[in-house]
Amino acid sequence: MPPHPSPTATPQPGPHADHSGGVEAGSRGAKKRFLHDAREYVRDTDHRAFLRRALAGYYTTRDGQKARYRDWEQARDAANLAKWNAVNRLDEMLVRFADAFEAGGGKVHWARDAAEAREIILGIVRAAGAKAIIKSKCMTTEEIHLNAALEAEGYGVVESDLGEFIQQLRGEPPFHFVFPCMHVRRGEISKLFEEHLGSAPTESPEELTMIARRYMRRLYVEADVGITGANFLVAETGQISITENEGNARLTAALPRVHVALAGIEKCVERLDDLAVLLPMLATAGTGQPLTCYNTLYGGPRVSGECDGPQEMHIVLLDNGRTAILADPEQRDSLQCIRCGACLNVCPIFKNVGGFTYGTTYQGPIGSVITPHLRGLGDWNHLSQASSLCGACTDACPVRIDIHHHLLHNRRNAVRAAPNRLERMGHRMFAAVAARPRLFATGGTLFRRSLWFLKKLRLPLLRDWIASRDLPQAPARSFRDQWRHRAPPAVARSRPATTGSDR
Ligand code: SF4
Known part of the structure; x- marks a missing residue:
């Protein structure tokens, strides 16, 4: 048995339950679950108010940071260009990255899908003779359900990011891909720590952080394998860039003997200089910070003379449907996503239905765009309906992805x-x-006159829609009628000609 079994989760009741369904499950019935959970969550007014309060400060801090840019729109153009350039030459970029990374002593693995990625990582863990594994936050590992696969083989995995650790103890997936436990109140965290870590009750954020930190320290030292994600892969230098606020990813990468990083192939950028715009944009748009606290570049395992770092470093590059997005000229730019989470923070649907309702790894507007590609349009096309098409997501996106139009494209593709x-x-x-104008006019009159009756009838098609809305009162006269009987336009009275001497 591993010395550090994964922390035992507390199953959470109700609509906030884990829908990942384990390895590669959860697609069938996704729409039914979405509708059910959305209905439940919308009724939970307390939770919705809590979520609103949690996001209330976001706009102020983000706008404050945006104001410090000389020209935020120009910075968005630059970020868009950096990602677009890499996405459009991804074949060339990836080979350059892989060659440079291997020249630095690291090993590159290519995974076509989630099953292959899991098998590769399990192979590395087995070869390392690992007993304990520590992980930092990585949504790509959520995408491939890595923890479940490692635990099924008897390995203990501990999440080192505080939000992810709380979610692991709760037995839930992340609620938001940047703020995994934003829906959890401090009192709930305190109770969770009391139950699992034997700590004293407290609602102080600092004390709660210190409790988790004390628990985690020993695990970093004793873990054999550290698993991280990567925010960017730099083709020019063969380095991976990891950006974080807690310093846990640094410890996860540096202390264990073996470091494995898992990244989607779309994370490539061409030049190190590109990070000069992408890192601050990511922090500003996502959390309203000028820059995330820790930004680190890793170029391979420890070399002689270095006092820390892993003995082995592996990077697993995951496709899992991304090349299908790349092949679609209409939606290719969705691969530019830097996972800042801004589109979730501003989305009226996300704020009302919460993150779990989506039932996907990537929630919110961008999740609704890419999930049908990653997991199948047939089962996931309902996500493109989970949008008011207000365009707030597109406006917020630091790399200018045309998110709400992509949702429309998905709707059209689903209909086709x-x-x-x-x-x-x-x-x-x-x-x-x-x-047929006459028929149209007669139909309009009939509809206007029978609207009261339709309300009473509560037809199945209208029932859900009018359950929480009032149908408008029908006007006494139609627009066509009013137009026909409008007053004649006032004739402009001609002004007498003026001359300069009139002044
Ligand atoms: S789509 Fe844009 S706003 Fe949404 S997470 Fe990605 S980069 Fe951020």
Whole structure:
């Protein structure tokens, strides 16, 4: 048995339960679960208010930081260009990165899908004779359900990021891909620590942090393998860039004998200089910081003369559907995402349904764009309907991804892939009526007069929609009627000609 079994989770009840469903499960019935959980979450007004309060300070701090840029829009252009350049030449960038990384003594592994990535990482862990594993926050490991695969083989895995650690103890996936436990109150964290770590009750954030820190310290030293993600892969230098606020990723990468980093292939940038714009943009847009506290570059294992660092360093480059997005010229730019989380923070749907409702690794607007590519349009196309198309996400995106139009593209693709006969018939009927002015006018009059009756009838199609909304009162006269009987336009009275002497 490993000396540090994964902390035992406390199962959470209700709609906030884990929907990952374990390894590669959870797609079937995703829409039904989404609708059920959204309904439950929307009813939980306390939780929604808590979430709103948690995000309330975000706008002020972010806007304060944005104001420090000479030209925020120009910085967005530069960030967009840096990512677009790399995404459009990804084949070349990845080979350059892999060659440079291996020249530094690291080993590159290519994984076509989640199963391959899990197998590669399990192989590295087995070869290292590992007993204990420490991890820093990495959404790509969530995407491939790595913890479940490691635990199934008897390895203990401990999350070292405080938010992820809390979620691990709660038995939940991250609620938000930047703020994993933003939905948890301090009192709940205190109780969780009392139960699992035997600490005294406290609601002080500093004390809670110190409790987790004391628990974690020994684990860093005793872990054989450290697993991290990577925010950027620099093709020019063969380095990976990790940005974080707690310093836990540094310890995870530096103290264990073996360091494994897992990254999606889209994380590539061409030049080290690109980070000069991307790192501050990531911090400002995501958390309202000028720069994240710790920004580190790793270029390979420890070399002779260095006093710390792993003896082996591996990077696993994951495709898992990303090349399909790359092949789609319409949605290719969604690979530019730097996972700052800004689109979630401003999304009215996210604020009302919460992160778990999506049932995906990547929540919110960008999750709704890419999940159908990563896990199948057939089962996940409902996510593109989870948007008011207000465009707040597109406005907030530091790398200028046209998020809300991509949601529209997904809606169109879903209709093309599985046309709804009823909907198509409805559109045809409307087109036939709209092309005949008299019929259109008669239909309008009939509809106006029968609106009160439709409300009473509560047709299945309208029932959900009007359950929480009032239908507007029908006007006494239609617009066409009012237009026909409008007062004649006032004739402008001609002014007498003026001359200079009139002054
Ligand atoms: S889509 Fe844009 S705003 Fe959303 S997480 Fe990605 S980079 Fe941030």
